[in-house]
Amino acid sequence: MEKILELKELKTWYSTSAGIAKAVDGVSFSLDKNQTLGVVGESGCGKSVTALSVMRLVPMPPGYFAGGEILWKGKNLLTIPEEEMRRLRGNEISMIFQEPMSSLNPVFTCGAQIMEQILVHRPVTQSEAKARSVELLHLVGIPNPLERFSSYPHELSGGMRQRVMIAMALSCNPQLLIADEPTTALDVTVQAQILDLIGTLQADTGMSVMLITHDFGVVAELCQEVIVMYASRVVEKGRVDQIFSNPMHPYTRGLLNSIPRLGSRNERLHVIEGNVPSAINLPDGCRFAGRCPFAEAQCREKQPLLELCEAGHEVACWKAIDSTYADEIKSRLMQNII
Numbered sequence: 001m002e003k004i005l006e007l008k009e010l011k012t013w014y015s016t017s018a019g020i021a022k023a024v025d026g027v028s029f030s031l032d033k034n035q036t037l038g039v040v041g042e043s044g045c046g047k048s049v050t051a052l053s054v055m056r057l058v059p060m061p062p063g064y065f066a067g068g069e070i071l072w073k074g075k076n077l078l079t080i081p082e083e084e085m086r087r088l089r090g091n092e093i094s095m096i097f098q099e100p101m102s103s104l105n106p107v108f109t110c111g112a113q114i115m116e117q118i119l120v121h122r123p124v125t126q127s128e129a130k131a132r133s134v135e136l137l138h139l140v141g142i143p144n145p146l147e148r149f150s151s152y153p154h155e156l157s158g159g160m161r162q163r164v165m166i167a168m169a170l171s172c173n174p175q176l177l178i179a180d181e182p183t184t185a186l187d188v189t190v191q192a193q194i195l196d197l198i199g200t201l202q203a204d205t206g207m208s209v210m211l212i213t214h215d216f217g218v219v220a221e222l223c224q225e226v227i228v229m230y231a232s233r234v235v236e237k238g239r240v241d242q243i244f245s246n247p248m249h250p251y252t253r254g255l256l257n258s259i260p261r262l263g264s265r266n267e268r269l270h271v272i273e274g275n276v277p278s279a280i281n282l283p284d285g286c287r288f289a290g291r292c293p294f295a296e297a298q299c300r301e302k303q304p305l306l307e308l309c310e311a312g313h314e315v316a317c318w319k320a321i322d323s324t325y326a327d328e329i330k331s332r333l334m335q336n337i338i
């Protein structure tokens, strides 16, 4: 497998009047060529800031990189000049944002915005860029693409706008597509269509995909690898089958338990009690300790780091790596006590 992206101990912090918000605080993971990585975790865990960091689109100030590296094909994106970053962005690496409306410009037609993206990065003529834009609109499943080329964003439905965003993101055949909750604002049928589309495009083009989502169902369908984020850090990572069949972190299990099961409609939906700690005021020890049914004194004192628990599967939990407790966790997992 060829590593295309590697984050090493990335720290993206914000200076705020209330203190330093450690939005991403020592995040490490890598993504192979042709692979789809799911990034899951509750709201405020640092998923979007991680993605924006890779694009180097974190507003600075108040944001700043407090440490670490982002290696793109071995090159540290945090130290290359902005001009070089601009050549990569929207070209080799592109992103579909969480809010499609705020990233499409309301005063230009959809077609003009896709064309612009192509013209910035490719040595093509206006008419070639137009032809490619119409082709992209067709590719992402927009009916009457030639007509839609001249539509303004507000003239389209949410699902269609999201497709335009995807067309824009794909316009230069990226090697990495970052999709930040690409379907949250859409209704279920459209969600399924858009996710199918991303899956098909990934298979056709061989690009790598980093897919941020709240939804484990989406992960199961599209991803090979998954990282679970909690309070600005990665608490577990592994192959999708490992995370689903053998979740080691109590937080991961809590997330998995909150998926409604088929035929269990009357059962109370399991949610993890409590809240994610604020990025401004993170606890010293394990950041999940305050919500964890297994937490002991050592968990509150010292932060656990990711450790291998089986080949390809890492967890940051004092209990999970201790074999006696690992057994206890497993048996409690079976009984659904967590």
Ligand SMILES: Nc1ncnc2c1ncn2[C@@H]1O[C@H](COP(=O)(O)OP(=O)(O)OP(=O)(O)O)[C@@H](O)[C@H]1O
Binding pocket: 014, 016, 021, 022, 023, 024, 041, 042, 043, 044, 045, 046, 047, 048, 049, 050, 062, 098, 278, 279
């Ligand atoms: N401009 C900012 N100034 C201060 N703190 C910020 C800023 N942007 C983000 N943060 C903080 O960074 C943390 C991570 O935010 P992020 O948007 O990455 O979460 P997320 O995992 O994407 O959540 P969601 O699922 O809701 O999209 C949050 O605690 C947030 O308050």
Ligand SMILES: [Mg+2]
Binding pocket: 047, 048, 049, 098, 180
């Ligand atoms: Mg987000």
